[in-house]
Amino acid sequence: MDTTSDTLDEALHRLHGRGPEFREYLSNHGPMAVEALVHRGRAGTVHRWLDAYETRLEDVPRPRARITDANWREALGDPARVTDWTAYFSHLIAGRPWREVLAQWWPRLLPGIAGAATHPAIRVGHAVRALTTGGEDAPRLSELAHALGYWAARHTLLPFSLDPSGRAAPADALAALPRVAERNVMPLRGYAQLAGTPGWLDTAASLRVPEDPEAVRQRLSELVRAATLHYGAYGHGDGIMLVHAATAPNAVLRTLPALPQELWGPSLAVAWTATAAITSIYAADTPLPPPDASSVTDEEVFELAADHGDAHVIKFADTALDVAAAAEDGDDRALAAVLNAVRLIGSGD
Known part of the structure; x- marks a missing residue:
């Protein structure tokens, strides 16, 4: 800061x-x-x-x-x-x-x-x-x-209840989510399709929510990472709307330290539900390779996002840099996801 x-x-x-x-x-x-x-x-x-x-x-x-x-x-x-x-x-x-x-x-x-x-x-x-x-x-x-x-x-309840109580990790649960039938719609119309999408409720309930607060924090970090990397391959479904699958759970993750720990588990469950919903409505059906990020640094990627100017690109880059900071050496997929956002989102959007 x-x-x-x-x-x-x-x-x-x-x-x-x-x-x-x-x-x-x-x-x-x-x-x-x-x-x-x-x-x-x-x-x-x-x-x-x-x-x-x-x-x-x-x-x-x-x-x-x-x-x-x-x-x-x-x-x-x-x-x-x-x-x-x-x-x-x-x-x-x-x-x-x-x-x-x-x-x-x-x-x-x-x-x-x-x-x-x-x-x-x-x-x-x-x-x-x-x-x-x-x-x-x-x-x-x-x-x-x-x-x-x-x-x-703007408080809006989703038109279904979901209790994530399975054994799946975030990346696996995210990859298994089916897509809604009617695409490129406003969020409320998309949310209305989820419960009736074959297999969606069961897949969305497959995530495991740990009991230990520190394990919850780690699982939420894994969710943010999975959603960020998922954007790199599937962002072309809707370049703007899909960024929220990553930025929303990261907002929850950033808020956890200011909250009592008994609220952490429910926060993970709700953040996952939001990510799952957005993904099934706006992610592409099939992946495409993201841009090559092997020759750029974290700082250069954020500078590129800032110069691009779109608020969604800036906020997604901010989240992706959180992911990149925790990645293993040589893992540039979060940076590639930002380059994908720069490619997909117009500067005037």
Whole structure:
């Protein structure tokens, strides 16, 4: 994290004057992308990147009615109440330690991770990393309130229940997932097909969720790695949407240290369910070889992603570099997955 400047705080302050979505349903990726850029040493590019990105954003929606401890259930999952939710979480975080607020609300929000294509949960993961690595100042605390408020407003339950209780490792379970029949659809239409896809529920339930918290952390790391490498071969199914199969569980992984350990197992189960759903909806049916990454470094790959400019590419590269950092020497598949994202996603997407 670049601690020599206030670049991230300045960028977050700018972004908090804008709504969490634009053009009715597209997520504002600004807070996530600028956090990734600063964290990866590209703070000098943040304001220039934001100058271009901010032109597509919209004003903060008007508030509707005050959310309280007594009536919050009525507003859960109502996107029209997003500004009310932000005000509610801002009030909570102003009066209590943010980790305490997060621990209380994480199990309430976690079942709705599918909302807005998992973007709210990803935004929370970036906010938590900013707080834990860069300090607990006002703009970063405010960003956590905005992220939690967005998640509460877009809270969406999947139309099925899933209890991952098998014996499969993440890579094996991911590779075995069947695809839905109707492709290139919006997430809700895709989610609706999953339970009726032959073999999907059984395959999705085949993942093993350990009991030991450290084993859970390791298994979640394996899931992020498997989803990242899977993108390298299958990302051409939908270059943009499939990145969330990796960035969503990584957001959960980044949040684990700030949560009570009893929440880690359920977090893995929900993160896997989201990854499995996104994969079956958006991954290609057959693999293609990713670009060659044997001659590039981690830093060069992230620089390439930053110069490309698309927020999805930046965030996916940020996750892939986490994977690459833990890989064995000579394993450049995570970097190749980023090069695939650069190839598949247009700079204006």
